[in-house]
Amino acid sequence: MSAPEGSIRDMLAANLKRARARRGLSLSELSRRSRIGKATLSQLESGTGNPTIETVFSLSRALEMPISGLLDTRPADGPTVVRAADVEVLSGDAVDLRPLRRFELGEGGFEVYDQQVREGARQNSLGHVGTEHTIVQAGRLAVEVDGERIELGPGDYVGFDASRPHAYTALGGPVRSVLLLHYRAGVRPADGEAHPVLGPHA
Known part of the structure; x- marks a missing residue:
């Protein structure tokens, strides 16, 4: 079953690729820094992986960026209600x-x-x-x-x-x-x- 549009899986895939490219990191180097296997990183970037808290926090630490930079939680203008x-x-x-x-x-x-x-x-x-x-x-x-x-x-x-x-x-x-x-x-x-x-x- 594919993830819905805008899901954590999809947002992480797009943001992870973008962050890695900005820093000029290979999958091997990011794997070393984050202690996450290359195969797992490849799956996350393709949107087929299943991210966990441990994975996202490890990537945040390795890429030195906020969690929201990976999950793309951007506030809307004006009042915001989250159910x-x-x-x-x-x-x-x-x-x-x-x-x-x-x-x-x-x-x-x-x-x-x-x-x-x-x-x-x-x-x-x-x-x-x-x-x-x-x-x-x-x-x-x-x-x-x-x-x-x-x-x-x-x-x-x-x-x-x-x-x-x-x-x-x-x-x-x-x-x-x-x-x-x-x-x-x-x-x-x-x-x-x-x-x-x-x-x-x-």
């Missing part, structure tokens, strides 16, 4: 993300996601560009950043440099939360030459 049922889910080992909006703030930008963490699994990230902000709405969430463990309940917030290795684990049941990714000036989806100033990447 949960209309947003395609990007799933990983333990997390389901629904991209809701990207907006500019001064010289930087934010991406807003509805984030659900499933019970019984751990979502690991080697790191990616941006500063990560999570606000728990329901459930209890364990967040580990460079080995430091923090437990959060409803209404609690944590923020950290997303280039550092981190992990999310739901405690005692599923977790509903809001994820905000903040990008500093110069880190924009359309800017193929920009590099974040967040320190080294894994």
Whole structure:
């Protein structure tokens, strides 16, 4: 069954090819940087692969660009309403993300996601560009950043440099939360030459 027009799969295929071409990277070099196999990258660029959270975050880290630069989440002019049922889910080992909006703030930008963490699994990230902000709405969430463990309940917030290795684990049941990714000036989806100033990447 083919993906619908405008699906995450289609948007990632087009944006990944464009980003790789801007940087003059071969599939082999991008494979080395992202730790994703060449065959998988080829499938993603052709629109036949099945992207996961882990894949997209690895590409974001390797290409030094925001997640929205790969998923093409561009806000419309004027008021924007996003219905949960209309947003395609990007799933990983333990997390389901629904991209809701990207907006500019001064010289930087934010991406807003509805984030659900499933019970019984751990979502690991080697790191990616941006500063990560999570606000728990329901459930209890364990967040580990460079080995430091923090437990959060409803209404609690944590923020950290997303280039550092981190992990999310739901405690005692599923977790509903809001994820905000903040990008500093110069880190924009359309800017193929920009590099974040967040320190080294894994």
